[in-house]
Amino acid sequence: MSTAQIAFLKGHGTENDFVIIPDHDGLIELSPATVARLCDRRAGIGADGVLRVVRSAAHPEARAMADEAEWFMDYRNGDGSVAEMCGNGVRVFAHYLRHAGLVGEGDLAVATRAGVRRAAIAKAGTDGAPGEITVDMGRAVLHDGEVTVTVGEHSWPARNVNMGNPHAVSFVADLADAGTLYTAPAVSPAAAYPDGTNVEFVVDRGPRHVAMRVHERGSGETRSCGTGACAVMVAAARRDGADPAVLGHPVTYTVDLPGGRLVIGEKPDGTIEMTGPAVIVAEGVLDASWFAAATA
Numbered sequence: 001m002s003t004a005q006i007a008f009l010k011g012h013g014t015e016n017d018f019v020i021i022p023d024h025d026g027l028i029e030l031s032p033a034t035v036a037r038l039c040d041r042r043a044g045i046g047a048d049g050v051l052r053v054v055r056s057a058a059h060p061e062a063r064a065m066a067d068e069a070e071w072f073m074d075y076r077n078g079d080g081s082v083a084e085m086c087g088n089g090v091r092v093f094a095h096y097l098r099h100a101g102l103v104g105e106g107d108l109a110v111a112t113r114a115g116v117r118r119a120a121i122a123k124a125g126t127d128g129a130p131g132e133i134t135v136d137m138g139r140a141v142l143h144d145g146e147v148t149v150t151v152g153e154h155s156w157p158a159r160n161v162n163m164g165n166p167h168a169v170s171f172v173a174d175l176a177d178a179g180t181l182y183t184a185p186a187v188s189p190a191a192a193y194p195d196g197t198n199v200e201f202v203v204d205r206g207p208r209h210v211a212m213r214v215h216e217r218g219s220g221e222t223r224s225c226g227t228g229a230c231a232v233m234v235a236a237a238r239r240d241g242a243d244p245a246v247l248g249h250p251v252t253y254t255v256d257l258p259g260g261r262l263v264i265g266e267k268p269d270g271t272i273e274m275t276g277p278a279v280i281v282a283e284g285v286l287d288a289s290w291f292a293a294a295t296a
Helices: 031-040 087-099 226-239 290-296
Strands: 007-013 016-022 050-053 072-075 106-112 116-120 133-139 141-151 154-162 167-170 186-187 200-204 209-214 221-222 253-258 258-268 271-276 279-285
Touching: 007 087, 016 087, 031 050, 031 072, 031 279, 031 290, 050 087, 072 087, 087 106, 087 133, 087 226, 087 271, 087 279, 116 258, 141 167, 141 226, 154 226, 167 226, 200 226, 209 226, 226 253, 226 258, 226 271
Parallel strands: 016 050, 072 106, 167 200, 209 253
Antiparallel strands: 007 016, 007 279, 050 072, 106 116, 116 133, 133 271, 141 154, 141 186, 154 167, 200 209, 209 221, 253 258, 258 271
């Protein structure tokens, strides 16, 4: 494919931002270095990660899901590393498909490396603004064992929660205690997270209402993290003695992030749903010479 034909879009979900590369037939090779250059906020377009939009049947990691989900979200972190899942990314991915006229409002199945995720695209508002998107995020896996998160001289116990990708959730007195989050907080024991982890710092804002900051593995501190918000909701609910499987009814928390607000609910069967906005802010074509240099 000629580099002159490589289109891109820029979008975000609660300010967790992405470069979107439509590659429906899986013809574009994106190396880790190219992804990192795309995400560079000075030398590239700038983003927390890249969403490559590929038909499941055209991607070797997604072909087995093609009968269930036509589209595969090939997500990469800002440093070029491959990630299993991105909750905000699924909403932006679904919004792109709607924006491009590839799907309509209603239910949508999206293939990811963490399995098929189902989204519900709401109708546009009376002002024409896109409707919010609800994503079935699957079930959380809570691991036993003590985990500790450390930033500078501060250490906190953490809950090990897996949402298709790993999370260490710590409740703190003040979000500022997490420091700058330029570098990944230390997490121990290392064996709890052999492939690294996302780390969330959480404070209470009110009944079933929390706020958080997050250091995303491979991206640094981001303005929002959908899987992180889900992990935080589950950790907060268990801390508060609210287990939908025991209560027999859903439990919902509001989660405030630096980039906006998400509503996270857990059903009695363990299914977690995330609802929030998604926005497309720009679209264009990558400069051929720049892309050639980035892939060299």
